[in-house]
Amino acid sequence: MQAWKTLERPAPWLVGLAGLTGVAVWVALGLVFFYAPSERTMGVVQKIFYLHVPSAIMAYAGFFLCCGASVVYLLRPSPKADVIARAGAEVGVLFCTVVLVTGPLWARKAWGTWWTGEPRLLLTLIMALIFVAYLLVRAVGGRREMTRKVCAVLAILGVADIPLVRLSVERWRGAHPQVISGEGAGISPEMQVALTASFVAWGLLFALFLVLRIRLGFGQEAVEEGYRLVQAREHAWEATLEKRA
Amino acid sequence: MRRALRTWWALVGRDLRIEWRSKEILYTGGLFAVVLVTLFLFSGFQDRAVQAQAAPGVLWVSIALTGTLVFGRTFERDREADALSGLLMIPGIAGPLFAAKLTTNVLLLLVIEALLVPAVFLTFSLQHVGSWPGLMAVLALGTLGFATLGTVLAAALAALRMREVLLPLVLYPLVIPLLLSGVRATHALLHPHADGDWTDWVGVMIAFNALFLVLARWLFEEAVDHGETG
Amino acid sequence: MSEAQGDLLAGFDPHPCALSSVALREVSITFGRRYAVYRVSCSLRGGEVVALLGDNGAGKTTLLRAMASLIAPHEGEIRYDDAWDVRRDRAALRAHLGLIAHESLLHPELSGRENLALSAALRDVPTREVASWLELTRLVEAADRPVATYSRGMRQRLSVARALLHRPSVVLCDEPLTGLDRRSQALFWEVVAGLKARGRLVVVVTHQLDVPVGALDRMLLLRQGRLVADLPVEGSLRDTLDRAEARGAGGGDSRSGGETSASTAEVVR
Numbered sequence: 001m002q003a004w005k006t007l008e009r010p011a012p013w014l015v016g017l018a019g020l021t022g023v024a025v026w027v028a029l030g031l032v033f034f035y036a037p038s039e040r041t042m043g044v045v046q047k048i049f050y051l052h053v054p055s056a057i058m059a060y061a062g063f064f065l066c067c068g069a070s071v072v073y074l075l076r077p078s079p080k081a082d083v084i085a086r087a088g089a090e091v092g093v094l095f096c097t098v099v100l101v102t103g104p105l106w107a108r109k110a111w112g113t114w115w116t117g118e119p120r121l122l123l124t125l126i127m128a129l130i131f132v133a134y135l136l137v138r139a140v141g142g143r144r145e146m147t148r149k150v151c152a153v154l155a156i157l158g159v160a161d162i163p164l165v166r167l168s169v170e171r172w173r174g175a176h177p178q179v180i181s182g183e184g185a186g187i188s189p190e191m192q193v194a195l196t197a198s199f200v201a202w203g204l205l206f207a208l209f210l211v212l213r214i215r216l217g218f219g220q221e222a223v224e225e226g227y228r229l230v231q232a233r234e235h236a237w238e239a240t241l242e243k244r245a
Numbered sequence: 246m247r248r249a250l251r252t253w254w255a256l257v258g259r260d261l262r263i264e265w266r267s268k269e270i271l272y273t274g275g276l277f278a279v280v281l282v283t284l285f286l287f288s289g290f291q292d293r294a295v296q297a298q299a300a301p302g303v304l305w306v307s308i309a310l311t312g313t314l315v316f317g318r319t320f321e322r323d324r325e326a327d328a329l330s331g332l333l334m335i336p337g338i339a340g341p342l343f344a345a346k347l348t349t350n351v352l353l354l355l356v357i358e359a360l361l362v363p364a365v366f367l368t369f370s371l372q373h374v375g376s377w378p379g380l381m382a383v384l385a386l387g388t389l390g391f392a393t394l395g396t397v398l399a400a401a402l403a404a405l406r407m408r409e410v411l412l413p414l415v416l417y418p419l420v421i422p423l424l425l426s427g428v429r430a431t432h433a434l435l436h437p438h439a440d441g442d443w444t445d446w447v448g449v450m451i452a453f454n455a456l457f458l459v460l461a462r463w464l465f466e467e468a469v470d471h472g473e474t475g
Numbered sequence: 476m477s478e479a480q481g482d483l484l485a486g487f488d489p490h491p492c493a494l495s496s497v498a499l500r501e502v503s504i505t506f507g508r509r510y511a512v513y514r515v516s517c518s519l520r521g522g523e524v525v526a527l528l529g530d531n532g533a534g535k536t537t538l539l540r541a542m543a544s545l546i547a548p549h550e551g552e553i554r555y556d557d558a559w560d561v562r563r564d565r566a567a568l569r570a571h572l573g574l575i576a577h578e579s580l581l582h583p584e585l586s587g588r589e590n591l592a593l594s595a596a597l598r599d600v601p602t603r604e605v606a607s608w609l610e611l612t613r614l615v616e617a618a619d620r621p622v623a624t625y626s627r628g629m630r631q632r633l634s635v636a637r638a639l640l641h642r643p644s645v646v647l648c649d650e651p652l653t654g655l656d657r658r659s660q661a662l663f664w665e666v667v668a669g670l671k672a673r674g675r676l677v678v679v680v681t682h683q684l685d686v687p688v689g690a691l692d693r694m695l696l697l698r699q700g701r702l703v704a705d706l707p708v709e710g711s712l713r714d715t716l717d718r719a720e721a722r723g724a725g726g727g728d729s730r731s732g733g734e735t736s737a738s739t740a741e742v743v744r
Binding site: 129149165 | 464
């Protein structure tokens, strides 16, 4: 049965992905610390930027994936779509946490305040809250089909909220140039390189986590299927017993 | 279409009739709102200027907290005796049911706000309002948007354990744009000479309502017909 | 009472039966890691009164709710008239299905009359029929009291009225007799006979084996989600069940026979 394969040894491409990710992360770290120059005013702390920005992108990628898979699940319910949605949410929340931790750390060192209250950070905070609630509903609801539907609804509402959050928060705080992302503030070519490498590295890490989580999810579904298979075999056995009687 | 309208009307009539008999939600919701405002009274806003700043926030947070009380309970009623399954057996019930629940939720919340808004005004000694119709419009839009999401989420969570706790956790982050707009608009209405035009914020609220009315209506069908009675 | 019943179900006559058969093919329903219903196949026709029997947890309610289109089967299919699939055509089907569930499906705060009037309004049934139904189910005096004050038997009678208000072609009943006294049970079976005479299909999940002879046509026995017997009912239901179990469906288990008699001991006097 197809599903059992997820519990077997990882496929070559997965091992390859893991290897590649490992390499990419070391390369990126090397570039960040030894190649890219230290920023004049902020010093080494500015290097958090190479972690912060790609993580934010990956977090949103996770959430969008969750929403997409949720839409698919509502249109045609299948455990696979649900597993992918959940994986997207979990990895998204993971990277969101990174963003919300590195953001204030950097802000504190660079500008003296823990919270800058800028639109992007607020949006990320809200998305984190929404998807942590998603995970909470999963935890409370268990493995029922109803829980899956509820979470699908939640994911779609959450992602639909994004433009409205941006709209309202930007109107509130003013759409200032994104201080934390440091775009257009004059990045040297070396920094560009380091930044690109970081994107690649964290992107691969995101993909790796996602794949692993999806594999795990498929494996869990396979276990459930296994229970059902055992029960089905019992039924079949009883049926043959009866026919003989 | 006419049939849907009649169905909606019958369902709203049912909900309101049930509520009128016991007035449970109105009493507990109203009292809760008053208790909240009292708590805020003691939260230490001494300075007149600070009070005026804090009032819009207090108002909208109170609406949010009272709202979840209302939304959860309108669905609880249907879960007794599994009345919901009976309703689901009626073809084409999802649209009118959503509209009816939404209407009931909005009406109940508005009635409670009729108590809450004066309470806040009194507590915070608020004087002038830039435009009363404006304030009404802002409150109406905020209540509608809040109830839209509250209705669909309460329906979705209806058969889950710990639903009373989950509903606020799930609902509040989603309505932040609405809450923010409401607070800012109310603030602008209370300080007509200070910052911004309250009509800007109304635009945001309208956008919120437009998007989520459609989305919530579509998702309600899925949320409510999950085949389990919990 | 028979006249009233005849008169009232006469309201069914101008309305032809919209659904005349239902076919279940290898229907399986899973809840997580457990099969609640496993590969049930059978074919039922209008004009039949079918009893669905089995121990608690055998999957009867789940199967009935699937036939009512409230639960979608995970494998297999349920089709009405070989055309309406219970997953795809829910809206069209529900107009012709009637469900009497374990819970009353009524609003406790509203009166009996209000409950029926609401159902009538929601289903486009003229409100004058509400009065006839109240008479038939002998609830006229209690009609204006909240349903919460009704006894179990009264609530059951009102749910029968609610379920039949829109003249469904297929009536699905989940343990409708629990808590009913002898007279109410007799009334129920009379209504069923009237439905049968008008070509309606009636499926009754029950633990009660004290069924009037001739009321049932067929018996389906579920065990742990599987259909183990599908027999015509000859003589009394009890005899037919014993025969089914003797044939090996019971697995030679005297315990299930014992359990069955225990549940009949619950018959309300």
